[in-house]
Amino acid sequence: MILLQLFYEFFITGLFMFGGGLAAIPFLQQMSERTGWFTIQQLMDMIAISETTPGPIGVNMATYAGYMVAGVPGGIIATLGLLAPSIIIASVVARLLSRFRESKLVGYTFYGLRPASLGLIAAAGLTVLRLSLLDFDRWEQTGLLISLFDIRTLLLAAVLFFLTNKFKVHPVFFFAGSAVVGIFLL
Numbered sequence: 001m002i003l004l005q006l007f008y009e010f011f012i013t014g015l016f017m018f019g020g021g022l023a024a025i026p027f028l029q030q031m032s033e034r035t036g037w038f039t040i041q042q043l044m045d046m047i048a049i050s051e052t053t054p055g056p057i058g059v060n061m062a063t064y065a066g067y068m069v070a071g072v073p074g075g076i077i078a079t080l081g082l083l084a085p086s087i088i089i090a091s092v093v094a095r096l097l098s099r100f101r102e103s104k105l106v107g108y109t110f111y112g113l114r115p116a117s118l119g120l121i122a123a124a125g126l127t128v129l130r131l132s133l134l135d136f137d138r139w140e141q142t143g144l145l146i147s148l149f150d151i152r153t154l155l156l157a158a159v160l161f162f163l164t165n166k167f168k169v170h171p172v173f174f175f176a177g178s179a180v181v182g183i184f185l186l
Helices: 002-016 021-035 040-052 057-099 104-133 136-142 151-166 171-185
Strands: none
Touching: 002 021, 002 057, 021 040, 021 057, 021 104, 040 057, 040 104, 040 171, 104 151, 151 171
16 A cells, blocks of 8 residues: 555656656655655755765655655655656657647747746755755754854855856765765764
């Protein structure tokens, strides 16, 4: 039964996940709250691991989440659930698009999907920002505004932002460097 539920949850995520893998983050956050399969901290770890491993981030996150819930079969089923809508939609759209390539309605539809993608990706970015840089528990304990921010994480993010814009180095080096710095900061 859990495998069927995994397939369904990830099928729905794949069906509405316009904008790439980062757009899956709000869906996974809601899935976490609704099912209790993983915590928000585990979601953050999932994002970090999915970003650093080869392959599409959405597929990596689905595989990771499914594996956490039901082992190897769960990873396979969650991945298939996430990919199934894309395969179905791409097949249908490819057939229809060849017929309606010049249709204004098709053009308007794609134009309307762009802001939806942007909104989902922005929501994912804000979620990662909030979960990574803000510490509401510490702020509630101290009442000091400065305690709201995880200064070490904020400093590391600022340094990485500067370095990625200054030097054109492969992002894997920044991930590896950040992991090493994270080990020493803990």
